[in-house]
Amino acid sequence: MPEAAGTKAHSTTTPPADPGPDRSGLRLGLFVAGLVFALIGGFGIGKLTADGTQPADAASAGGGMAMNTADPNANHAHAPGTAQHDHGSSGMTAMAGAELGGLSLSGSGYTLVPAATEFTAGKTADFRFTVQGPDRQPVKQFAVVHEKQLHLIVARRDLSGYQHLHPTMAADGTWSIPLTLGAVGMWRAFADFTLVDGAGAQIAATLGTDLVVAGDYRPVALPAPAREASTAGFTVTYEGTPTVGATQPLQFRVFRDGNPVTDLEPYLGAYGHLVVLRQGDLGYLHVHPDEQRVPGTVKFWVAAPSPGNYRGFFDFQVAGTVHTAEFTLTVT
Numbered sequence: 250m251p252e253a254a255g256t257k258a259h260s261t262t263t264p265p266a267d268p269g270p271d272r273s274g275l276r277l278g279l280f281v282a283g284l285v286f287a288l289i290g291g292f293g294i295g296k297l298t299a300d301g302t303q304p305a306d307a308a309s310a311g312g313g314m315a316m317n318t319a320d321p322n323a324n325h326a327h328a329p330g331t332a333q334h335d336h337g338s339s340g341m342t343a344m345a346g347a348e349l350g351g352l353s354l355s356g357s358g359y360t361l362v363p364a365a366t367e368f369t370a371g372k373t374a375d376f377r378f379t380v381q382g383p384d385r386q387p388v389k390q391f392a393v394v395h396e397k398q399l400h401l402i403v404a405r406r407d408l409s410g411y412q413h414l415h416p417t418m419a420a421d422g423t424w425s426i427p428l429t430l431g432a433v434g435m436w437r438a439f440a441d442f443t444l445v446d447g448a449g450a451q452i453a454a455t456l457g458t459d460l461v462v463a464g465d466y467r468p469v470a471l472p473a474p475a476r477e478a479s480t481a482g483f484t485v486t487y488e489g490t491p492t493v494g495a496t497q498p499l500q501f502r503v504f505r506d507g508n509p510v511t512d513l514e515p516y517l518g519a520y521g522h523l524v525v526l527r528q529g530d531l532g533y534l535h536v537h538p539d540e541q542r543v544p545g546t547v548k549f550w551v552a553a554p555s556p557g558n559y560r561g562f563f564d565f566q567v568a569g570t571v572h573t574a575e576f577t578l579t580v581t
C-alpha cells in the first residue's frame with residue numbers, strides 16, 4: 250500500500266536532492282530566520298540603550314550565529330551598534346526557537362581560537378583566546394551587550410564548577426582572564442559575544458571549546474531536580490515548567506530568612522541572568538529576564554530544545570555581591 254504523499258515516512262524514503270556543498274549558507278539562513286523569533290540563547294544581538302537601561306528585548310539571539318542585517322522586520326531596522334528588538338513578551342509565546350549555542354568552535358566563518366586549553370587543577374592561569382574572522386585575523390570590534398563585550402561561561406562537563414567571567418581584550422584582539430579550574434576533568438568554556446563585522450553588522454555568537462585538567466576524573470552526579478536551591482544564606486525558588494516547542498515563563502524568587510528579598514540589584518543590565526546547559530552535550534542557552542519585575546522575583550522566557558536534563562545557573566546580585574543558585578531541570 251503506497252504511503253500518502255507528504256507523510257513523514259514518505260519523505261524519509263525519498264530524500265530531497267542533495268543540497269550540495271553550500272549547505273552552510275542554508276544553515277545560516279535558517280539561523281537567521283530562527284533568530285528573530287527565538288528567545289533563547291546568547292546575550293542577544295545589540296546592546297543596552299544609551300541611558301543604560303535594559304532594552305525591552307527579552308528575545309535574544311539564537312545560540313548559534315545570527316546577523317541582524319538579515320532581520321526581516323526591516324521596518325524597525327536598528328541603527329548600527331544599537332540593535333534592539335522590541336517584540337515584547339506578548340509575542341514570545343509564538344516563538345518556538347530554541348537554538349543551542351556553544352557546541353562548536355566556529356560558526357559563520359568566525360572561530361574561537363584558544364591559546365592553550367590545558368590547566369592544572371586548582372592552579373590559576375591565564376586563559377587566552379581570540380575570535381578569528383573569515384580573514385583569519387582576530388576580531389577587535391565587539392558590541393557591548395549586558396554591559397560587557399564578551400561573557401565567558403565555564404563549567405565542567407558534569408555540569409559542576411560553573412563560573413561566569415568577563416575577560417578583557419588587548420589591543421590586538423586577544424582576550425584573557427585568570428582562570429582557576431578547581432578539579433580534574435574536561436571543562437567547557439563558552440564565549441558569548443556580539444561582534445561587529447567590517448560592514449558594521451552585528452553578529453551574535455556563542456562559541457565553545459573544551460579545556461582539559463588531566464588526572465583522575467571523579468564526575469559529580471547531576472543533583473536531582475528541585476525547585477529550591479540555597480546559596481550564601483539565600484533561598485531561591487522557581488515556578489514554571491520548561492517545555493519543548495513552546496516558550497514558557499520561569500519565575501525565580503529570592504528569599505532570605507524566609508522573607509522575599511526586595512533589594513535585588515541590577516547586575517549586567519538586568520535583575521538576573523540565567524544560563525542553562527544541557528546534560529550530555531552542554532548545549533548552551535542563555536535566557537533573558539522579562540523587563541516586567543515584581544520585587545524579589547525575576548521572570549525568564551525559556552523554550553527547551555529537547556527532552557532531557559538541564560542545569561540552570563541563576564545569577565543575581567544583592568548588596569554588591571553576585572550569587573549563583575543552581576537547579577537541575579528535567580524536561581519531559
Ligand SMILES: [Cu+2]
Pocket residue numbers: 397399400401413414415517
Ligand atoms: Cu557576563
